[in-house]
Structure formats: structure tokens, C-alpha cells
Amino acid sequence: MPSWKVTLPCTRAEAEAIDAAEDLGLDSAPVLMTTEDVEDDAERWHLDAYFEVEPNDAAVAAVQALVPSARGRAPAIEQLDDEDWVTMSQAGLEPLHVGRFYVHTAAQDAPPPEGARVFRIEAGRAFGTGHHETTSGCLAMLDGLADARFTDVIDIGTGTGLLAFAARELWPEARVLATDIDPVAVDVTRENAEVNAVPGIDLVVADGALADAITDRAPYDLLIANILAGPLVSMAPEVAAIAAPHATVVLAGLLGRQASEVIGAYTACGCTLEARDDRGDWTILRLRAGAERYVPTAPIDPAGRDGWALDI
Structure with a gap:
């Protein structure tokens, strides 16, 4: 139509x-x-x-x-x-080269850089082609962690699955779980995993981090959440609760002016800021979970998240 x-x-x-x-x-x-x-x-x-x-x-x-x-x-x-207007609006995207990763669409047939891990991600039904500063910044942040060792990874709000795929490439022995509140995004991630021959990505449709399929696998030593500032703030206790001691937490989807409130929410849950990457108006944060696993001071009720939400 x-x-x-x-x-x-x-x-x-x-x-x-x-x-x-x-x-x-x-x-x-x-x-x-x-x-x-x-x-x-x-x-x-x-x-x-x-x-x-x-x-x-x-x-x-x-x-x-x-x-x-x-x-x-x-x-x-x-x-x-x-026609699919979302695809039309992004049809002119150029291939993206971030660290060891090269992201392109089917319409882009230029040869990739030698030695790059190539991902074909079509513009379409889910966020995360890699071209937005938040996604490319997360790719760069993950690429910079390549020498670290992670065994349990979760990508919250996976979109197209690109960041989960990057984690699988960097840490092939790790368990990788990709979640999204949108079932369409989970379907897109599954399709993209097949197209890019990415093995071993487990998928869950979930609102936040409280689903049994998420908590049963906790704790995680690498947590990625590229969503929006409000949800990042409201979800801080539940994200911190599934983090292993000293886990790495990568957060994105926030504007620079929102960073202090996001950092504050995670600091209150025992995390400390380790790195910050500002790209235009957008900011990517890397935090370290506390030495002991965080235990929320009160039961977490998803219905109450609005009361914690950042005013943006």
C-alpha cells in the first residue's frame, strides 16, 4: 500500500x-x-x-x-x-569501516578492506545499521576491548543484531544473548545472523532485563545497551543486578547533555565510569560494575519504570 x-x-x-x-x-x-x-x-x-x-x-x-x-x-x-520508505530513506548509506568491522548493504559491492569482518545489514525494519553515531560508537568501543576476555555477553535492545554479531566475532567462545522489546527486531536479528553466517546468538523478546530467560543466565561480564537515555536510567537497577562483579557495561543512545544523569543512575548501582566517547551530539559510555554483585534495595517493578525515567 x-x-x-x-x-x-x-x-x-x-x-x-x-x-x-x-x-x-x-x-x-x-x-x-x-x-x-x-x-x-x-x-x-x-x-x-x-x-x-x-x-x-x-x-x-x-x-x-x-x-x-x-x-x-x-x-x-x-x-x-x-515501497518500503525506511529502506528508501537509508538507500544512500555508504559502507562503514569501524576498527576491524566493515558494514554494508547488498547494493554496495565495493571490495571490503583486507582482513575486515564484513557484515551485510540491510536498512529496513530495525534500528542499527551501524551508521548512527550510537551504533558506530559502540562498535568502536567493543573493538577497543578486543584484548579483554568475556564469557557471557548480553546485548539489550539489539535492533539489527549488529553489536551482538561484533561481540560474537571478538569473543567466539562466549555465550551471547541478544534481546529486544520488539519481536520484529528479534526476527530481523535472526535473519541477519543467517545472512552473515553468525553462529550461536541466542535471542529473546523481552522488556528490559527482568525476563526469566535473561536472569537465569546471569551474571554477564559484558553488557551492551544501545537504547535511549530514559530507559537506560530507569533500567539501571535491573541491568546492574545481572552484571557480574567487575563486569564491563557499554551504554549508548544518550545525548551528551544526558550523560551525567545516566552515569549517576549507574553509579548509584555500584558502577564507575571508565571511558566516554562523544560523537557529535551523542555519547557512548563504558562503565565497570562494582567488586560485589549489585543487589537492588527494593523489588524491581517494570510498571514503575516511568517513575525513574529521565526527563528528556
């Missing part, structure tokens, strides 16, 4: 707020994407809202309300052909 796109200019501040926008209350909720038009120009961004059906006046007004700077500007509204 064809889809529809509503486009409006916005600022970087509005784009960052949109990343954390609440449900717009529409029967047909759009997928929202923001893009920087001019590098390092905080005033030159735009918002694309993709609808599965033609947006009515209320839907357009809801999108317009997200970008006050565009007040008075008529949105561009267009009908798209019967």
Missing part, C-alpha cells in the same frame, strides 16, 4: 525533543524521523512524519505542534509509492 509523508522544517532542539515525543493520540500514528539539513547548524533540520494512510487535518496539526519554529509554514504533504 502507498504511504504518505508530511515534512516541516525544525530546529535541532525540536528534533531532540521529538525523539522523546509521547504518543500523538492519533488513530494512525506516524513514524517520525528528523534529519540535519546543514551540518552543525542548529536551526537547519527537518521533520518527516510517515503515515500508512492519508493524514487528515488533525494528524497534520499534531505534527505541526511538534515544531513551533515552523508555525505559519505550510507542510509539504506527498503520497509515496508502494
Whole structure:
């Protein structure tokens, strides 16, 4: 079926707020994407809202309300052909070379760097092609840990599975568990593992880190969570609770201005900051779990996570 796109200019501040926008209350909720038009120009961004059906006046007004700077500007509204717009939006991505890893799509047939571990990750139904600063930063962080030894790895919010695949490549003897709240992402990871001949990745659909399939395998000595700042903060006690003493914890999906609150949440659970990688507006953190396994001071109720959430 064809889809529809509503486009409006916005600022970087509005784009960052949109990343954390609440449900717009529409029967047909759009997928929202923001893009920087001019590098390092905080005033030159735009918002694309993709609808599965033609947006009515209320839907357009809801999108317009997200970008006050565009007040008075008529949105561009267009009908798209019967194609996967997510794939279309990322079709121009160039191959990515990070450390020993080389990530490309099927449309990119240039020869990879000699000796690189090649992953084919198609743009499409799940986040994590490697091109966003958070994913490429995590790849670089993991590559820098290659000389370490890990035996139990978990990738929380795996998306396309790319970071779990990198961990499997770096530590072939480790058990690797990839989880995501979205069943589609888990399906995509399974498909990508087959395409890239990545063995031994266990998959779980789970909200957070409290599922039996996760806790039964704890503790983990490498924990990766590339999600968003709010969930990182709210999940800190449950993530820390499944970490082995002195475990390495890699966190991403947070903006630089959110780093102190994320660090604070994990420090309260016994972790200490070891490294920080700032890439544009985004930050990747590496922390070390405490010398003793963390025990939450109160039972963790997933329904109560909203009360811990970071205001972003």
C-alpha cells in the first residue's frame, strides 16, 4: 500500500525533543524521523512524519505542534509509492569501516578492506545499521576491548543484531544473548545472523532485563545497551543486578547533555565510569560494575519504570 509523508522544517532542539515525543493520540500514528539539513547548524533540520494512510487535518496539526519554529509554514504533504520508505530513506548509506568491522548493504559491492569482518545489514525494519553515531560508537568501543576476555555477553535492545554479531566475532567462545522489546527486531536479528553466517546468538523478546530467560543466565561480564537515555536510567537497577562483579557495561543512545544523569543512575548501582566517547551530539559510555554483585534495595517493578525515567 502507498504511504504518505508530511515534512516541516525544525530546529535541532525540536528534533531532540521529538525523539522523546509521547504518543500523538492519533488513530494512525506516524513514524517520525528528523534529519540535519546543514551540518552543525542548529536551526537547519527537518521533520518527516510517515503515515500508512492519508493524514487528515488533525494528524497534520499534531505534527505541526511538534515544531513551533515552523508555525505559519505550510507542510509539504506527498503520497509515496508502494515501497518500503525506511529502506528508501537509508538507500544512500555508504559502507562503514569501524576498527576491524566493515558494514554494508547488498547494493554496495565495493571490495571490503583486507582482513575486515564484513557484515551485510540491510536498512529496513530495525534500528542499527551501524551508521548512527550510537551504533558506530559502540562498535568502536567493543573493538577497543578486543584484548579483554568475556564469557557471557548480553546485548539489550539489539535492533539489527549488529553489536551482538561484533561481540560474537571478538569473543567466539562466549555465550551471547541478544534481546529486544520488539519481536520484529528479534526476527530481523535472526535473519541477519543467517545472512552473515553468525553462529550461536541466542535471542529473546523481552522488556528490559527482568525476563526469566535473561536472569537465569546471569551474571554477564559484558553488557551492551544501545537504547535511549530514559530507559537506560530507569533500567539501571535491573541491568546492574545481572552484571557480574567487575563486569564491563557499554551504554549508548544518550545525548551528551544526558550523560551525567545516566552515569549517576549507574553509579548509584555500584558502577564507575571508565571511558566516554562523544560523537557529535551523542555519547557512548563504558562503565565497570562494582567488586560485589549489585543487589537492588527494593523489588524491581517494570510498571514503575516511568517513575525513574529521565526527563528528556
